[in-house]
Amino acid sequence: xxxxxxxxxxxxxxxxxxxxLYIGEKVRRTLQKAGGLVFSITPFQDVDYIxxxxxxxxxxxxxxxxxxxxxxxxxxxxxxxxGVKITPYDRYLLEVAIEKKIPVLAVCLGMQMxxxxxxxxxxxxxxxxxxxxxxxxxxxxxxxxxxxxxxxLYGILGxxxxxxxxxxxxxxxxxxxxxxxxxxxxxxxxxxxxPNDIFNLGVQWHPEISYDFDDNSRKVIDAFVYQAKVRKKVxxxxxxxxx
Numbered sequence: 020x021x022x023x024x025x026x027x028x029x030x031x032x033x034x035x036x037x038x039x040l041y042i043g044e045k046v047r048r049t050l051q052k053a054g055g056l057v058f059s060i061t062p063f064q065d066v067d068y069i070x071x072x073x074x075x076x077x078x079x080x081x082x083x084x085x086x087x088x089x090x091x092x093x094x095x096x097x098x099x100x101x102g103v104k105i106t107p108y109d110r111y112l113l114e115v116a117i118e119k120k121i122p123v124l125a126v127c128l129g130m131q132m133x134x135x136x137x138x139x140x141x142x143x144x145x146x147x148x149x150x151x152x153x154x155x156x157x158x159x160x161x162x163x164x165x166x167x168x169x170x171x172l173y174g175i176l177g178x179x180x181x182x183x184x185x186x187x188x189x190x191x192x193x194x195x196x197x198x199x200x201x202x203x204x205x206x207x208x209x210x211x212x213x214p215n216d217i218f219n220l221g222v223q224w225h226p227e228i229s230y231d232f233d234d235n236s237r238k239v240i241d242a243f244v245y246q247a248k249v250r251k252k253v254x255x256x257x258x259x260x261x262x
Contacts, residue, residue, distance in 0.1 A: 020255075022247035023098045024055040026096035027112055029102045030068040031195055032122040033191050046100050049227040053237075053244040059107050062108040073104040073140060078159075091115050094124040095254070096247030099129025101225065105140050108143065121247040122218040122240070127187050130221030133211045141192050149205050152188055157228050164209040164224075170200035172210050172220060175242045181235045183209070185222035192224070197221070233250035 026047075028040040040061065047057050063083045066076060079087075087108070099109065099115045109132055116123050125133055150163045160182035163240060166173045166246055173179065175253070188227070191208045201210030213219035220243070226236035 021054055021056045022095035022244060022251045023058045023093055023246070024050050024096045024098050024247060025058050025060050025091060025112075026050070026098050026100060027060045027099060027109060028062065029064075031103075032069055037214050043100055043135070043227075045225075045227050045230075046098065049230040049240060050098060050244065052230065053240045053243045055096065055247060058090075058096075060087070060112070062106070063087065064108065065083060068106065073106065076107050082112060086150060087111055088115060091119065091121065094121060095251040096243060097195075098243070099125035099132065100131065100222075101127030102124050103128070105132045105135075110136075111225060117213060117217075117219065120217045121248075122216075122243060122250060123213075123220065124243040125221040126225050126227065128213055129225060130208075130223050131187075131189070131191045133197045133209075133213075133221040134194045134246070136196050138195050144148075145154070149185075149203055149207075152186055153184060154186070157184075158232070159184065160229065160233060162203055164201045164203050166201045166210065170198075170210075171212050171218070171240075172200050172222075175238050183222075184229050185223070186225055186228075188222060218243060230261070 028042055030040055032038045048059050053090050063086045075194055097112060113136065115130065126258045153159060153161050161178055162185060164183055168179060194211055197211040198211050198214050199208050205207055211221040217260055226239045229236040230240055
């Protein structure tokens with residue numbers, strides 16, 4: 020059976036100004052190609068997610084947390100896509116995923132959320148001679164990152180240096196609970212891992228965009244979906260034993 024991959028929806032507005040929630044097509048198609056079933060997770064707060072600033076969101080109520088918990092009960096893995104702001108909804112999803120040992124892969128803003136897990140958001144605008152935002156070019160890998168050998172990411176890729184794409188204007192400045200396992204030559208954080216045995220990885224680049232033509236991107240996505248499959252099997256075996 021295919022694992023169910025939860026993806027929190029992102030928020031924007033149409034050309035006429037009407038707000039919408041969405042999932043990027045690259046995210047959906049890539050996760051499906053890798054063998055996952057995509058399950059969209061909707062935010063539950065009655066808040067204007069587009070126009071509310073990241074530091075102005077109200078905290079989640081206990082009822083809203085229960086609704087998020089019920090959605091995550093359906094998921095074998097959790098994929099955090101890029102976006103424009105970090106909300107209490109996203110933070111709580113990550114908190115529960117860590118608690119329940121749900122495999123997590125986060126990209127771009129998702130990785131930046133990991134960097135400030137349990138702390139205030141601290142991001143800075145990019146000032147570098149490295150191209151960190153290639154904008155509309157989905158077919159190029161634009162800069163190099165260096166990966167620590169004693170990391171899960173190195174175990175997946177078997178390489179100390181790889182080329183990646185890049186689509187961000189801000190970068191993480193520090194990390195608290197997560198461990199930095201990859202950096203660019205200008206010192207920016209490019210990958211984070213939660214320090215235990217579960218699959219909980221964040222990367223600053225977008226492997227879902229380069230999945231079709233880059234072997235390293237494919238390995239990262241496939242490793243994540245594989246761990247979701249493992250978790251699904253374990254859940255199934257436990258249910259069988261309890262019947």
